[in-house]
Amino acid sequence: DAKTTQPPSMDCAEGRAANLPCNHSTISGNEYVYWYRQIHSQGPQYIIHGLKNNETNEMASLIITEDRKSSTLILPHATLRDTAVYYCIVRVYNAGNNRKLIWGLGTSLAVNP
Amino acid sequence: DTGVSQDPRHKITKRGQNVTFRCDPISEHNRLYWYRQTLGQGPEFLTYFQNEAQLEKSRLLSDRFSAERPKGSFSTLEIQRTEQGDSAMYLCASSFDGGAYEQYFGPGTRLTVT
Numbered sequence: 575d576a577k578t579t580q581p582p583s584m585d586c587a588e589g590r591a592a593n594l595p596c597n598h599s600t601i602s603g604n605e606y607v608y609w610y611r612q613i614h615s616q617g618p619q620y621i622i623h624g625l626k627n628n629e630t631n632e633m634a635s636l637i638i639t640e641d642r643k644s645s646t647l648i649l650p651h652a653t654l655r656d657t658a659v660y661y662c663i664v665r666v667y668n669a670g671n672n673r674k675l676i677w678g679l680g681t682s683l684a685v686n687p
Numbered sequence: 688d689t690g691v692s693q694d695p696r697h698k699i700t701k702r703g704q705n706v707t708f709r710c711d712p713i714s715e716h717n718r719l720y721w722y723r724q725t726l727g728q729g730p731e732f733l734t735y736f737q738n739e740a741q742l743e744k745s746r747l748l749s750d751r752f753s754a755e756r757p758k759g760s761f762s763t764l765e766i767q768r769t770e771q772g773d774s775a776m777y778l779c780a781s782s783f784d785g786g787a788y789e790q791y792f793g794p795g796t797r798l799t800v801t
Contacts, residue, residue, distance in 0.1 A: 608789065617691075617778055617792035618730065661725055674720065674743070674791065677729030 578662045583682045586656075590650040593609060594681050596662030599643040606665050608675065609647045611658040618661065621647065652685045659683070689713060691793035695778050699799045700769055707765045708796045712781030719762050720790060721754055722778040723747065730778055736762060737784070769800045 577599040586592040598607060606625050610618040622629055622636045624645070630635045635648040649656055661680040692711045700706050712719050717738050722730035733752070734744045738759035748754075751769075756762040766773055776797050780790040 610792075615797075617693075617794045618780075620789050620791060623789055674732040674735060675730075677731070679729055681734075 577676070578664055578678050579653050580660075580678060580681045582679065583684070585686060586649075586652045588600075588654060588685055588687050589651055591658065592652040592681065592683060593683070594647040594649075594660050595644065596646070598662070598664050601629040601664050603640055603642075607636070607642075607645050607683065608665060609634070610642050610661045610675075612661065612680070613655075613658045615680075621660075624683045625647065652683075654685050654687065657683060657685045691779055691781055691791055693777075693793040693796050695796055696794060697797050697799075699801065702769055702771060704769055704800065705765065706769060707763055708777055708779075708798075710738045710764070710779030710781075711764045712761070712779070713783075713791060715783060716781035716791070717759065717784045718782045718790075719756055720780040720782075721757055721762070721764050721774075722780065724795070725779055726774040732784060733777075734762075765797075769798075771800045774798055774800045 589599055606623050608623040611621055612618045622631055622634050624636045624638050637676040638645045659680040659682050663675045694709045698706055719736040723733055724730040732745050733748050734754050735742055736756040739756050742771040751767045754764045776793055776795045778795045780788045780792045
């Protein structure tokens with residue numbers, strides 16, 4: 575199973591861009607990279623996903639390296655409400671066509687005023 | 688609100704009691720997942736339904752755990768003879784059978800076994 579490595583914690587100043595890195599060196603060619611975040615005591619919230627190309631939506635941008643071994647989630651203008659644990663996940667396939675997500679420990683992002 | 692809902696949000700029970708949690712997925716989603724999350728850890732996969740069929744169960748799901756999804760709509764997760772180690776947040780997620788299958792999570796049910 576492809577695994578991910580993230581720094582345990584990061585700080586960011588309010589209004590600045592937050593760049594959260596993720597390594598997934600064993601990712602397979604058909605596996606997507608997903609990003610979720612979890613605000614304290616809430617369920618995880620889907621942010622964005624990508625396969626090969628960079629992606630952008632109203633929440634964030636996802637930059638995937640050409641070799642797909644790492645990616646970066648960018649929150650362009652972080653606010654205090656972006657303080658959360660951010661999870662980088664590689665989706666795993668199995669014979670049952672399951673789309674279960676294998677979660678690591680994530681990065682705890684603190685946005686400071 | 689048309690998101691995933693879970694009930695109850697909090698449950699405190701005594702060791703040895705049975706508990707049941709309910710999850711209502713987003714209406715057009717045919718896939719439903721249960722995860723368990725303990726403090727400081729990421730969610731751990733428990734089981735997965737496609738429509739009413741339970742297609743995979745984690746080794747974490749002991750014989751005391753059972754999940755159902757009658758008629759492919761809402762799902763229930765029952766824990767029999769609860770133990771203190773069952774204390775955790777139980778999360779439900781649903782996804783649509785297409786695209787990148789991104790999963791949408793409910794708020795979770797926090798179980799405390801005393």
